[in-house]
Amino acid sequence: MVLKTQIKPKPYNLRAICSQIIYDVLDQGSSLSSALSQQANNITDKDRALVQEICFGIMRVLPELEFYIQSLMAKPLTGKNRIIHYLLMVGIYQILYTRVPEHAAVGDTVNGVNVLRKPALKGMVNGVLRTFLREKAELTQLFLAKGNTSLHPSWLVKRIKHAYPNDWQTIIDNNNQKPPMWLRVNRQYYSVPDYQMLLQSQNISSTSDPQLSSALQLDVPVGVNKLPEFERGVVTVQDRSAQQAAFLLEPQNGELILDLCAAPGGKTTHILELAPQANVLAVDIDPERVKRIDENLSRLKLNAQVIVGDGIAPEQWAHGQQFDRILLDAPCSATGVIRRHPDIKWLRRESDIAELVQLQFQILTNIWPYLKSGGTLIYATCSILPDENRLQIERFLAIVPDAKLVNDIIQYLPTINGGDGFFYAKLIKT
Numbered sequence: 001m002v003l004k005t006q007i008k009p010k011p012y013n014l015r016a017i018c019s020q021i022i023y024d025v026l027d028q029g030s031s032l033s034s035a036l037s038q039q040a041n042n043i044t045d046k047d048r049a050l051v052q053e054i055c056f057g058i059m060r061v062l063p064e065l066e067f068y069i070q071s072l073m074a075k076p077l078t079g080k081n082r083i084i085h086y087l088l089m090v091g092i093y094q095i096l097y098t099r100v101p102e103h104a105a106v107g108d109t110v111n112g113v114n115v116l117r118k119p120a121l122k123g124m125v126n127g128v129l130r131t132f133l134r135e136k137a138e139l140t141q142l143f144l145a146k147g148n149t150s151l152h153p154s155w156l157v158k159r160i161k162h163a164y165p166n167d168w169q170t171i172i173d174n175n176n177q178k179p180p181m182w183l184r185v186n187r188q189y190y191s192v193p194d195y196q197m198l199l200q201s202q203n204i205s206s207t208s209d210p211q212l213s214s215a216l217q218l219d220v221p222v223g224v225n226k227l228p229e230f231e232r233g234v235v236t237v238q239d240r241s242a243q244q245a246a247f248l249l250e251p252q253n254g255e256l257i258l259d260l261c262a263a264p265g266g267k268t269t270h271i272l273e274l275a276p277q278a279n280v281l282a283v284d285i286d287p288e289r290v291k292r293i294d295e296n297l298s299r300l301k302l303n304a305q306v307i308v309g310d311g312i313a314p315e316q317w318a319h320g321q322q323f324d325r326i327l328l329d330a331p332c333s334a335t336g337v338i339r340r341h342p343d344i345k346w347l348r349r350e351s352d353i354a355e356l357v358q359l360q361f362q363i364l365t366n367i368w369p370y371l372k373s374g375g376t377l378i379y380a381t382c383s384i385l386p387d388e389n390r391l392q393i394e395r396f397l398a399i400v401p402d403a404k405l406v407n408d409i410i411q412y413l414p415t416i417n418g419g420d421g422f423f424y425a426k427l428i429k430t
């Protein structure tokens with residue numbers, strides 16, 4: 001008789017899962033959204049919201065948690081024990097910022113040590129968390145007096161201060177808030193007031209935007225599965241600032257339109273909602289992200305040609321075509337969307353900025369010949385740094401004689417209950 005080896009399932013501990021996610025971001029350089037989706041199958045539906053709350057929250061207040069751990073431990077945990085450093089963060093974050101009762105926060109975090117197979121560190125984790133509970137009031141005072149209360153890396157604070165000497169503090173404060181949830185209503189199906197009524201019938205209250213005919217802000221964010229007719233393509237989750245792109249582009253039916261750097265397709269689908277008979281070519285360099293453009297198009301039942309391609313080398317995929325309109329949503333520092341992706345603060349390096357500026361400039365200059373004479377190009381970023389935005393466009397206009405700026409540039413800053421930080425320049429070819 002052959003005995004089957006029984007594989008023992010790994011005990012489930014959501015604090016251990018959170019510390020693995022934080023480790024993947026901070027030590028392995030993964031983005032928070034991809035680290036979360038890597039673990040998605042290991043998390044029960046019931047715990048999903050709490051895992052998100054803890055992981056996003058830790059990224060938001062990382063320097064504060066580091067300060068407490070440093071204050072409570074003589075030596076930092078390094079090497080293979082690093083994951084326990086992040087487990088401590090998970091414990092402290094819960095005590096300070098969630099409604100999880102303190103005894104559960106401490107007890108379950110301490111149990112996470114076994115799940116992470118570091119039993120020798122159990123006593124230490126228990127000790128640190130219990131000391132934190134006792135000394136919480138003094139430690140938080142000390143943090144306010146001595147810590148990095150901007151919760152941003154210093155290079156970024158310096159750049160934001162330099163660019164916005166009057167508004168920098170507000171920008172930093174707004175970056176540290178939780179983001180509002182905006183919807184874009186597909187007006188092929190519903191007017192904004194009608195969809196708002198439909199939401200209200202499900203007890204989801206929302207506020208419309210007098211300046212933007214497609215946008216609704218939810219008073220309290222909800223999961224997309226709660227949104228009426230989401231699967232039918234009636235609404236898309238998209239920040240109000242990002243919703244401006246397709247309006248500025250003014251796509252028309254029958255035109256040939258290039259959406260460059262298009263993944264995951266938030267703006268591709270909006271272009272087609274506004275001009276369903278436009279011929280849209282959506283291009284992105286990242287094959288995995290390109291799949292998401294197809295998924296979004298099929299949810300919204302819209303058609304575009306979607307390809308993997310490098311914006312620096314349009315000769316490889318444009319086949320000599322010229323476009324009536326081009327949307328270039330350039331790769332950028334994403335410093336305008338920090339409240340949505342707080343991991344950006346720790347993943348970005350200052351040296352990335354110059355590289356991104358160079359990449360943006362190359363894509364912009366290389367795609368320009370593919371715009372028809374009289375055509376429109378929208379250059380967009382979700383950055384608030386002038387090097388990627390205003391200065392980029394000034395440099396371009398100075399060397400490209402047939403490019404003309406229409407109206408003024410638009411620089412949105414992240415605003416509470418408003419939109420994300422975004423930049424737009426509308427250029428025409430004379």
Ligand SMILES: C[S@@+](CC[C@H](N)C(=O)[O-])C[C@H]1O[C@@H](n2cnc3c(N)ncnc32)[C@H](O)[C@@H]1O
Pocket residue numbers: 260261262263264265266267268283284285286289309310311312329330331332363382
């Ligand atoms: C800001 S995101 C685009 C968001 C998208 N437009 C939307 O609304 O959903 C920037 C995109 O640029 C892509 N990208 C980066 N370098 C590129 C390149 N050299 N050529 C084409 N796409 C590139 C990235 O893969 C990323 O998907």
